[in-house]
Amino acid sequence: MGDKAHAHPGAAGRAATADHPASVRNVVLVGHSGSGKTTLVEALALTAGAVGRAGRVEDGTTLSDHDAIEHRQQRSVQLSLVPVEWGGYKINLLDTPGHADFVGELRAGLRAADAALFVVSAAESPQTMAGATRMVWEECAAVGMPRAIVVTHLEAARADFAEMTRTCARVFGGEDPDAVLPLYLPLHGPQGADGHAPVTGLVGLLSQRLYDYARGERAESAPGAERLPAIEEARNRLIEGIIAESEDETLMDRYLSGAELDFTTLVEDLERAVARGVFHPVLAAAPAPPGARQGLGTVELLELVTGGFPSPLERAAPAVRTPGGTARTVGACDPDGPLVAEVVKTASDPYVGRISLVRVFSGTLRPDATVHVSGHGLEDHAHADRALHESDERIGALSAPFGKRQRTLTRCVAGDLACVAKLRRAETGDTLSAQDDPLLMAAWDMPDPLLPLAVRAHGKADEDKLSQGLARLVAEDPTMRLEQNQDTRQLVLWCLGEAHADVALERLRSRYGVRVDVVAHQVSLRETFAGRSAGRGRHVKQSGGHGQFAICAIEVEPLPGGSGIEFVDKVVGGAVPRQFVPSVEKGVRAQAARGVAAGYPLTDVRVTLLDGKAHAVDSSDAAFQTAGALALREAAAAATIHLLEPVAEVRVLVGDDYVGAVMSDLSGRRGRVVGTEQAPGGRTLVRAEVPEIEIGRYAVDLRSLSHGTARFGRGYARHEPMPAQVGARLREQARSTP
Template identity: 85%
Template sequence: MGDKANAHPGAAGRAAAADHPASVRNVVLVGHSGAGKTTLVEALALTAGAVNRAGRVEDGGTVSDYDEIEHRQQRSVQLSLVPVEWDGYKVNLLDTPGYADFVGELRAGLRAADAALFVVSAADGVDGSTRMVWEECAAVGMPRAIVVTHLEAARADFEEMTRVCAAAFGGDDPDAVLPLYLPLHGAPGPDGHAPVTGLVGLLTQRLFDYSSGERVESVPGPDRLPLIEEARNRLIEGIIAESEDESLMDRYLGGEDIDVKTLVQDLERAVAHGVFFPVLAAAPAPENARQGLGTVELLELVTGGFPTPLEREAPAVTAPDGTPRSVRACDPDGPLVAEVVKTASDPYVGRVSLVRVFSGTLRPDETVHVAGHGPAERGGGRSALHRADERVGALSAPFGKAQRTLTHCIAGDLACVAKLHRAETGDTLSAKDDPLLMEPWEMPDPLLPLAIRAHSKADEDKLSQGLARLVAEDPTMRLEQNQDTHQVVLWCLGEAHADVALERLRSRYGVQVDVVPHKVSLRETFAARAAGRGRHVKQSGGHGQYAICEIEVEPLPGGSGIEFVDKVVGGAVPRQFIPSVEKGVRAQAARGVAAGYPLIDVRVTLLDGKAHSVDSSDAAFQTAGALALREAAAGARIHLLEPVAEVSVLVGDDYVGAVMSDLSGRRGRVVGTEQAGGGRTLVRAEVPEIEIGRYAVDLRSLSHGTARFSRRYARHEPMPPQLGEKIRRQVEEGA
């Protein structure tokens, strides 16, 4: 690293189809919102010659021309692919949103990539959510490097940020997180801040000056070498500690000067194996400059140190019936196995799928088999498998809003595929005569409900199709048609996620919706035994109606449902009409007897009644049964039952007290805590669902984005009388 001082492919920076997996690098950029990921991608594209000094591509537009919503909100909301070429390698840069609401886009980027660049702002440091993503990458052994940005900020200190990163990411081995370069500072400005104008390579002991707008290499004077000696020795020791050559440490400790080429090779192997995590600095190119500070060094690390797709194990593959299948990883000549990692809609092209090919070669105009599971239904589990054969449209490499046509996409590479109308995010593409299915990646469960209704009749006609497309594009969004509350509910990850969903419904699909208060599924039950008499008698000429029944209602334990018992003696109610009474009782129970919520957990006993030989009928006894239940309820105390959820919160130990206090304030009962490792605690509680509608948002604020929670329906319980009375009044007032 550091030997290609002025490598610049110029027009060759336009990424084309890769010819071999070894020449591909798939890199995802990770970091909190505002850390500078997109700016860094633009700087790398400029250095690679993929954009001009104005940041524009030949086709018009800029590298950051992704989504009009992103421009309006001034933040990334979706995964974006920017392919560039450097020194004969195709580098697929996957820019992910940093905001927690769009973690689904981040997970898709992690799935498509083979290595990760963690972008850390020198002005803001490392936040809790970035630490959590680091742990996810560590769990699967993904190689990582760290890029420090915003060095121009007041009081920015690269050395201090390196120590912060070592503490946050190093775990038990902070010497595995070390800088490869140290910044060179120019003359201090009026504010006393000395800008970073270049870098010094710790291994090569070369200076790389960017002050002219292009990288210029030189040999440092003797006065500079002592300044880097301590950092250089520590880096060498860190590299040797991870070396596969066990004799290297003994030679080094014995005073041998280890060859720089050997150190670089060991460094690259350690990075590729995910056991050493170099820290670099980077900054965007100033106006009229051709290269941003640190971008050449970063591209050299990516192409020299990050693994090829050949070194990654493919996710598990099965036949659609679940039979395990063995597929050789990253073989361009093998059976086709590709995955849709993102789905988007283009106003001119239609549906566009970003696809990672894990085996085989994908070509335009061929027919492929599409298979996958849609978003899980609420309550857990996977939805039914959907399958279809589709013809692949044009393949392209995206660059902002421009699309450059590709002739093929080999194993290990990524491409955009047009017009896969039935493909959803997470679906598998395979040969139509050899259908396969890849194990899906884990997605967070959306836990923020957004109840919506069509704004007008015209919107109502388009709403269903718009929602279906929205959910197909975004697997972190779940659609629920609640049969109890009769609401259409979009379950989202947070408020920003919900805002983007509404904006996409409006701008992409032309559907205007109104947001309404979300309702939970309440129930009713009798608090004590009660009796009722239903009399339905009408004699107004012609065929009349005659039915009388007497019932008794008593409460049952939770989960019992509705029981109907016949205790009529002497034929007071003819046998053929007893099912009619039960039908009427159950129909009225479904409609509710107090506030319009379904009645549950009661036993209704038919005791007596009267019938007429001519005027009694099935309909009359159904009506009488319903009237009897309503009369029993009118003279009884009715409990409103609310759903209670089992809530599990995984939170850092520092926030356990605050989380438990907050749950208690939501009428929750903490039922247990247990250590989860890594300085975290699992808090388990039972909380009324009406109290946790916005818990996804509130918990994020309470824990500074570091806590996660899950919820599961447990049972219905009586609501506090004052709250139940408030809801009854709202029902009576038509609220």
């Protein structure tokens, strides 16, 4: 691991390749915004020799040359892949955004990776770590993904490595804090004029050696006698932590009896514990200063990745089935097995077109081969708004990204990742398999987008491109959902938060040339009768030739919620001929759909046809439709009409510290808390019923209220009467809107 001999780095300017899954390591970097993930990736690439000392690739760009959207956002908004070589291994570094709005990119990284590096800043507060970062840690723990922790920003004035290590043990260790321990201690240089002593190297606890980076490249030496007591205390705790997670039950007995455990045995046991996901080492890292060849702690980190993190061969085979639903068994990461690959990310390049980042789980992907593309559809709840799709497509060029360039690959073996150009029909989450043996991987869990963004084309030219642009956005990002609301006639793009929505609008404009206007989101209101009422519709006209004659009398009464429109025929004596009764019903239903008071659809009423008159010559289907509509409008004019608003069932999973604030906030939104129950991890599930009009921005407000620690879901419950004062305010707003 970090105390091994110095490995040989890869060469700059050459695409990292893999011939076998055993030589691949797929690692996702996870952490809060500003924790230093992207800077760490650049430092690792420099140490591995993938970039020059100026941090630039051969085209003069750097790994951190983001697109225009990321520059404007001043943060990462998409998953990026940086492949490097170290000691004969190909390491795929997957850098993820830290902002909660881009959790879809994070989930893509977790799907593609076999291990995770949690990057935490030494200047972070415990509250920041205990938020979304802890939830991702728990997700990794649930599937047994190996994890390590990297502490950055050690140069900060208030940085305290020891305190941050204790915080990590408390937040991530849970009931077993001794499973989160440092492998190294920071080595501080001379104290500066400001009283701050910079970190210039590391002390290896297992090897008891110093690794000094003060001159820009690691230099190894023996520690002085004055350092040994501090090293010994931390070393003993680390050894005990390793032994506690060891599969060798004799180690503890040997250690307690005073036997000296050799260095090789400890390192091998440490690596096995890390690979099994039961021990989580803490390391420190810092970028290289200008002109330096290696960043502090980067050699140790690369050796941890290659020695302690598992290869794709150690990952369980994916659950797959045929598109028809028959379960299939696929061997674990066999390059010669049936092709099973997954599109984990889709992006658009203005010059190349669509680029799909693909993780190969079985078989080997080659350029120019024809593959079958299978996409999830309506049978999958998580993809309920997406069409089930099947198609055959020809693989274009395979490449590995590096900065803004793509380096050509001749193949991509099982366990590796590659970019595939011009898969026109493939969407994020789709499965690629052999043309003659189509397969479909199980869908991955994605959060529901719960922030509505109602949009309309800015001009005539934008109308023609809007639907295609939105369809591309949704195909690229499964955390976006497009809705054409039939009730409000609004086009709604559902997002995860405001930053997510801003990026969607910017991509529409810059990538697809579509300008849109954001309008106020409307909920699907309804109207109903408060009590019984009667109406008479008279449609009599004579204008030469055949005239129009139809008269009908109806009674309207309210029904329980969810009943819809019920039409009853009680005409006797043929006052309305049999052939025209359906015409009256058609006219009533058409008027109900248009509304009778504020323009919202009428529902939950029974309309009874009681009487009417017809003319032998002038009565017609159209005349009785008009009479039915007039009768309903007259009945409404004589009655009290209630506005009905949709009510959502809301489920909020929140830490116990914020339960009171969440319940108070829900009450302020006219919500009714219907129950609470304890959930694992010191959290509570709060169930409530809240009018949908009150939770349009709840995705944003809840994140602020709970410091990013809460999640919520929602589902339609029913429509119920809206308070009179709220209804009056909505009618006033409707009248004042041009």
